[in-house]
Amino acid sequence: MKAKTLTALASVLVFTAACTTTDPFTGQQRVSNTAGGAALGAAAGAGLGLLAGGDDRRNALIGAGIGAIAGGAVGNYMDRQQAELRAQLQGTGVSVTRVGNNIILNMPSNITFATDQDQVVPAFFPTLDSVALVLQRYNQTLINVYGHTDSTGDDSYNQALSQRRAQSVANYLGGRGVNPQRFLVSGFGESRPIADNSTEAGRAQNRRVEIELVPLS
Structure with missing residues (x-):
């Protein structure tokens, strides 16, 4: 210890x-x-x-x-954070979804990474800058960054790629002043699809990085 x-x-x-x-x-x-x-x-x-x-x-x-946020104040705190994220991310291609008291940001890989690469593309930097500003303002949340791929290719390769992509997003946000103690970074490869991998449209949806914001309560 x-x-x-x-x-x-x-x-x-x-x-x-x-x-x-x-x-x-x-x-x-x-x-x-x-x-x-x-x-x-x-x-x-x-x-x-x-x-x-x-x-x-x-x-x-x-x-x-x-x-930590007191129990009765959690919903309001996350409501305000969600509203700011929606305002900042409007038109960027990043979706903001509420699941209970958690907030999920879905970042499709076609706007975050070049094909088969694990470094965030420069065109996406302003979007992540906007996310970082909100995350700094609402610092009473834990930040889970999850990487996902489609089912094309080798399982172990996809797992490693998803981990590196999630880490790249976390590193960028950390470099913009978000406290690194708040992060958990995980790659899930192709194991958690949200769409049908038998179609190109479905595979495109499955290639993503998600940021889950969990209240510190």
């Missing part, structure tokens, strides 16, 4: 040191406000959160001074 805590703290400090970003509005280089605060708060609190057991992300964030 001691080693786990030290590893978590080291990750926070390394990330913060690298977190000089470009403000999407002014174009100026700056140190991320979120990362800067995390450097102090996480150093003091992340270890305490991890030692408490249970959900490491939740405990680390609470230990770093980010409070």
Whole structure:
């Protein structure tokens, strides 16, 4: 447990040191406000959160001074976040869906990645910049980033590609000041289709990265 805590703290400090970003509005280089605060708060609190057991992300964030949302306020908090995301992402090709108190952002691969590549295409940067601004404003949410592919090709290759794509999206958002302690990144390959893989239209829907926002409650 001691080693786990030290590893978590080291990750926070390394990330913060690298977190000089470009403000999407002014174009100026700056140190991320979120990362800067995390450097102090996480150093003091992340270890305490991890030692408490249970959900490491939740405990680390609470230990770093980010409070949980009281039960009755969760719905309103997520309503406001959903409304801002819808406003920011209108016309981008990214869908915003509510599932209970969670919010799902569906990012089709045809607008996020070149064919068979795992680096976000530059044309999608402004969209992710908009997402990052909202995620920083609503910091009482956990962020699950899931990569998915269609069924074409080798299972293990698709699994690895989906993981790398999800990680690329998480890395980009982290580079725009979103606290890395909030992220869980998973690749599911072709195992979770949302459409019929026997048609091109269905395969296109299955190739996606999803961001699930879960209230810190």
